Amino acid sequence: MKMDNSPARGTRDLLPAAVATRDRVLGLIQDVYRRFGYQRIETPALERIERLTGGQGGENEKLLFRVLRRGLDEQLPAGPLADLVDLGLRYDLTVPLTRFYSQYRAELPQPFRSFQFGPVWRAERPQKGRYRQFYQCDIDLLGEPSVLAEAELIEATTEALAAVGLTGTEVRLSDRRFLAALASAAGVPDEATGGFFVTVDKLDKIGWEGVERELVDGRGLPSAVVTSARDAIGALTDLPAVKVADVLADAVPALPDAVAEDLATTAACLAALPGDVRWSFDPTLVRGMGYYTGQIFEVSHPDSAGSIAGGGRYDELVGRSLGTEVPACGFSIGFERIVDLVAADAPGERVAVLFDADVPVERALAVARRLRAExxxxxxxxxxxxKFAAQLGRLESWGFTGFVPVRADDADLPDVRPLRRD
Incomplete structure (x- = not known):
């Protein structure tokens, strides 16, 4: 029987040209983050199952790949699934970071600026643009309680996106505390707040008509409550930075002054960013992760159907591991999406030392060594x-731009010849 050589469903192989583009993009991003003081760390692909299922990952916990305990026979023993697994593949980089920080806090600078890049796994239904294995690219600032964290993370990330050639991006800003106050002011019951914002988060896909229908018919909220929330949200769009605090205070009187002032400070920092970065206060921005406690933000690009980066503050997450609350804020670039948006790398010079069968290997290696040095x-x-012409065609298809023919009777090294298909 012939073996199926395709990769596992929902995963993919990457050919050399694709890897070269990814390496270039990662290098540009890493250079920017390094200038801002972010230090790269690495965490294992496997984490203890109790950490991955502790309620920190929201809906992603339902997409967790679990790993059976070692020593189990092919015939699995009866009992709950929880008794059969002890590890799982990480579904993001934030949960492993909190474990890492809790373990090594005494050895890390404070505040700690972390940069991570690596694969994560989710049991998604495979489709275009959604994979079961994909890469995340995160920066996090732990130990900084002020909005310096939010402002710096956004500035560093927008600069990194510009460095890879993505212009025309827009930063959308909101706050989980604002969202809760807005829902309460509109009359949404506490137990319905989560579902309310899950639906509002679909606004860009189904419009207000679809949102209202789902909230009233699907979630049973009174029409008056939905109308009140819609009016409040409508009054909070297109706010200039200087008006954010005042307008929020008027629209949601129960919102603490500190929340409105922090949002205004972040907005002012965004307004001062150089280049063509645009920003907006978006009262419908929710983000799905359950661990966010304060400001949240996303970056969109006109050529991408979804956001290309997102993050927010998660002050309570580290404390679950450490036992002491640690302020924390993070930003994740959608690495797979931005790689799809940037131009593929133009091949640099690649020369083939094309040597005949009777040329000693040591001479072929010496010629290659000399050309690299020169x-x-x-x-x-x-x-x-x-056939010579056919081989030149293959070399060109593999990315070579020139060749040097080396024969046993050559006294001198021939010049590099460009590759052209005849």
Missing amino acids: RGGVVSPVRRGG
Whole structure:
């Protein structure tokens, strides 16, 4: 029987050209984050199951890949699933970061600026743009209680996006505490607040008509409550930075002054960013993770159907591991989405040392070594084989831009010849 050589469903292989583009994008992002003081760390792919199922990951916990305990026979014993697993594959990088920080806090600078890049796994239903294994690119600032964290994270991330060539981005800003106060002021019962904002978060997809229908018919909220919330939200769009605090205070009187002032400070920092970064206060922005406690933000791009970056403050998450509350804020770039938006790398010079069968290997290697020293770039020995024109075509398709023919009777090193298909 012939073995299926395709990758596991929901995963993919990456060819050299794709990896080269990804490496370039990651390098540009990392250079920006390094200038802001973020230090790269790494955490394992596997975490203890109790940490991954502790209510920190919201809906993502339902997409968790669980790992059976070692030593189980093929015939699984009877009993609850929880008794059969002790580990799981991480579904994001934030939950492992909180465990990492709790373990090594005494050895880390304070506040701690963390940068992470690595694969995560979710049992998604595979479809275009959604994979079961994908990469996340996160920065987090732990130990900073003020909105310096929010403002710096947004500035660093928008600068990183600009560095990879993404212009015309827009930052959307909101706050979980504001959302709760707005829902309460509109008359949404506490027990219905979560569902209310899950529906409001669909506004850009189904419009206000669809949102109202789902809230009234699907969630049983009175029409008057929905209308009140819609009016309050409508009054909070397109706010300039200087008016954020006053307008929020008027629209939601129960909102604490400190929340409105913090939002105004972050808005002022966004308004001062150089370049073409646009921003807006978005009263419908919710974000799905259950651990956010304060400001939340997303970055959109005109060529992407979804956000290309997002994050927020999660002050209570580290404390669950450490036993002491630690202020924390993070921002995650949608690495897979931005790679799809940037142009593929133009190949640099790649030279093939095309040597005949009777040329000693040591000579072929010496020629390649000399060319690397003289020209830089990529130089690889390749043995001659098959029809000459066909082999040149293959070299070009593999990304080579030139070749040097090396024969046993050559006294001097020939010049590099460009590759052209005949």
